[in-house]
Amino acid sequence: MSSIAIDRLETDGSTIECEIRPSADLERFFTGEPFRINYDCAIEDVPDGVLAIPVLANVCPVAWANGADVYVDEVDATFARALEDVKASLLGMYDFLEGGTLYAKRTIDAEPASGAAAADGSDSALLFTGGVDSTCSYVRHRDESPTLVSIRGWTIAPDDSGAEDWRHLRERVSSFAAERDLETAFVETNALEALDHAMLLAHYKRFVDGAWYSSVGHGLGLLGLCAPMAAARGIEDLYVAATHWDGIDLEWGSRPDIDEYVRWTGTECHHDAYDLTRQERLDVIADYVESEAPGLELQTCNARMDGNCGACEKCYRTAVGLRLSGLEPTAHGYPFAEDDYAEIRRALEGGEWVLGQDERYMWADIRDRIREADPEPESPREQAFFEWLLQADLEALVDEAEPPLSHRLFRAGARNAPTPVYNAAYPVLTTAKNGLDRIRGR
Template identity: 75%
Template structure:
């Protein structure tokens, strides 16, 4: 029977560690490294049922992709019910997911007696008092918009290392840059911060997950399937310690875009555990409308606000990647000068954008297709301010965005490598894993940094 066993959960000071033991048929999806998560406050007093949440939130989707069950000694009852709801959403979204059951020896709910031996999905959740909010935050368009919307609540700003910034020492500088930037943003507004570091995507064999499932999704494993539940779940011990009752995650997409994506209202709004509920925020605003809201905030409160959205750097924006160019154009359409908010940009760059989109230089998905479509809708209502801008606007209005997406694909060598890894015996795959990792085929660099 296919299964994962979550075992030996320990909390030592600020560090959480546990083992995940797969059945033989699932060994290729884990590396054998213990799951580790580091927080910036002690978690030694956090109940085991809450401590189990970070690993369950990341392992369960892998189990559901293989029709496998997951076993754990203890789990918070509210989170057990949340997993059932999230599983239903993901199974309705993806045909390749098969489902599975979480079994716990004990489901813990302060308002209910324990239920030894029960299927964990049969329990219900609890609540807490003394409300406090927190927001997953990087300083990008989406999370900054959510901060502006909820600034009266004074949310704790939460940043996570383990996805777009890996735990590898080569990413130390990026993590330090993000921490410094978020801390500065928080200090200027007298907000608290929380920083979380995890090896979740190296404890899970993410290159193998990508090799197996990339053909089923538009993005990659974590962006398309796991990151809403996974990132929120990593926050559970932090939220328990800090008394956070409302945990916000900023929307990437918006109402009317029905894309298969790992963070959506029908996923994130289900996630909960005793004392905390999670919410998918600003789904009612398009990306351009979020920039409009930020522009209003800049005009009334923070004229020197800088955004950070770059897919290449964390110490500023490169100004040359697709995300930087797209954000710079959006800022102009919102009435802001990109150079004043972190983006080197000049009129001549419109020619660079058109050339890159026309040539398929950028690997685009349906995600970006809708982002550029949103820009195009605003372009139709905007008077260009220069000849270059007018020429670009005219081209964009007539461009076939579906064709631009279809013409951009990962290199054939990457697709062949994934197919080979997918079909190789585990022993053979383990031999080529270092090369696979070095080629960054497994890197899930999300295209929409929050």
């Protein structure tokens, strides 16, 4: 019987570490490295049932993909019930998921944090990067003065290669928070090092539009990472900004029917701004810029964390969206010139960017704004781009962005290789992952 056991869960001040012990048939999906997570607050008084949430939130989707049961000593009762709801949503979304059962020696109803831990700061928190979605959610909930939570271990690597990116993100978020008298919380984990994300991608990429974590695991996984911190700080409401919006029915790892179910004793999670398209979120930000934050800069780049490159698909897409919301991109972090419109068209038509269905919807959202608002172009180049986009076949542009055949064959080989052979080839697979596993941050 396929199974995954969570063993030797230990805490040391602000750090959690535990062992993940899979049955032999599931070993290829784990590296053998202990699961670790570090907080910037003490968690020693947090109940074991809540301390187990981060690893369970990241391991259980892997178990469900293989019909495996998960074993743990203790779990928060509220979270155990939440897992059943999230599992039902994911199984309804993906045919390849099989399900499984969580077995705990003890299921506890923990006492919510109270007293000084909750009194020192806000009782709400928001996962925050400084991008369009999380900035819009901050604007919507700024009256709550939410604690801004940033996580290292997904888009920013937990090893030395991610150190500079993490420093840039911390500095940017800390500055944003200080200007608004907000608290911050910084979380670091090796979750996607303990899970063999390269093998998960190789095995399941054929079933999903993005990568494993973006398509399956990240709503539950990222929110679950916050549980001990939320318990220690007395956080009652935890917000995660929506990537998509009502009317987009895409298979994605963070949706209302996942995130809204995630909860544990004392904390409820919320999938925020699902009622707004990306362009409408930029409108919210534009109103905030006009009324309160004229110098606001966004950070959305897929290529760097110390500013926006201005040349990747996401930078261009955000710059055009800012223009349509009445903001000048160069005033808010995006180098942009009229000549860039021709470059955007050339790159889209030439299939230079690997696009998923969500990018298609986002460019369609921009096209809808052009069609509905009929904005006055600022230049002949802008007018020519608008006219092209109104007629472009966006579905065909996505179809032309299929990853190379060599990458697809490599993934197929990894799926079918015996575990010892795969382990020997792991460095090569990891290198390939860097090129084809683009974990999308919207």
